[in-house]
Amino acid sequence: xxxxxxxxxxxxxxxxxxxxxxxxxxxxxxxxxxxxxxxxxxxxxxxxxxxxxxxxxxxxxxxxxxxxxxxxxxxxxxxxxxxxxxxxxxxxxxxxxxxxxxxxxxxxxxxxxxxxxxxxxxxxxxxxxxxxxxxxxxxxxxxxxxxxxxxxxxxxxxxxxxxxxxxxxxxxxxxxxxxxxxxxxxxxxxxxxxxxxxxxxxxxxxxxxxxxxxxxxxxxxxxxxxxxxxxxxxxxxxxxxxxxxxxxxxxxx
Numbered sequence: 001x002x003x004x005x006x007x008x009x010x011x012x013x014x015x016x017x018x019x020x021x022x023x024x025x026x027x028x029x030x031x032x033x034x035x036x037x038x039x040x041x042x043x044x045x046x047x048x049x050x051x052x053x054x055x056x057x058x059x060x061x062x063x064x065x066x067x068x069x070x071x072x073x074x075x076x077x078x079x080x081x082x083x084x085x086x087x088x089x090x091x092x093x094x095x096x097x098x099x100x101x102x103x104x105x106x107x108x109x110x111x112x113x114x115x116x117x118x119x120x121x122x123x124x125x126x127x128x129x130x131x132x133x134x135x136x137x138x139x140x141x142x143x144x145x146x147x148x149x150x151x152x153x154x155x156x157x158x159x160x161x162x163x164x165x166x167x168x169x170x171x172x173x174x175x176x177x178x179x180x181x182x183x184x185x186x187x188x189x190x191x192x193x194x195x196x197x198x199x200x201x202x203x204x205x206x207x208x209x210x211x212x213x214x215x216x217x218x219x220x221x222x223x224x225x226x227x228x229x230x231x232x233x234x235x236x237x238x239x240x241x242x243x244x245x246x247x248x249x250x251x252x253x
Contacts, residue, residue, distance in 0.1 A: 020068045027060050028123035035126035044130040053130035054109050061105035074098075076213040081106040086153035089183040092191050093169050093247055094159040096198035099191050102215055103157050111149050112157040136162065143178060150182035160243065164200040169247045176240035179223060180232055186221040188243070190250050218246060
């Protein structure tokens, strides 16, 4: 009887978690009709189509977040992110699977660094390609692409940890390098999720009943004011230490 009850609870959890992921898949398939057309016709090479693609992704994610909140799968306060400046590097810690979804849904026309595994994702890669999101290759070419888009006055979303947070926030130096050589300012966010779930090693179906997200803006960093007379290599190192301290200190609160 105990085993049967345990199996029943597990099945309910799987079904409950499957519904939003199923809806996500349906949305991707619908969107891919447009994105594949852009790819086949080579229209995705036009800047105006790039921004149209990013708008489609933004609206789709907004609808997805509204849907899961409406059905009480996740809870989050009203998010007001209004970035009027250009050439900004937008960074955040990365505690869960949906962090990029929240930021892309609220930052219109922003570029975004995405993991290289998305090249093999038939649901997401057409949108990634058409939106010209940057694949994280962990090499010099990747760094140059990021610097280039910032110098062209695009805003760029990046998660400096490179992957989802496991035990503690562990920022890599690449984001600081990109900022020093390309950005006008850094706009940091601190993302919380309670209880902890949707992490790197969490089962996608093992979700608590009430998931609470919060996106907290932190103090912006103006690059022109950050050690302007220091050599670039030292600025990268000092900026990296400064960003690490911001998140470590906030994480202790």
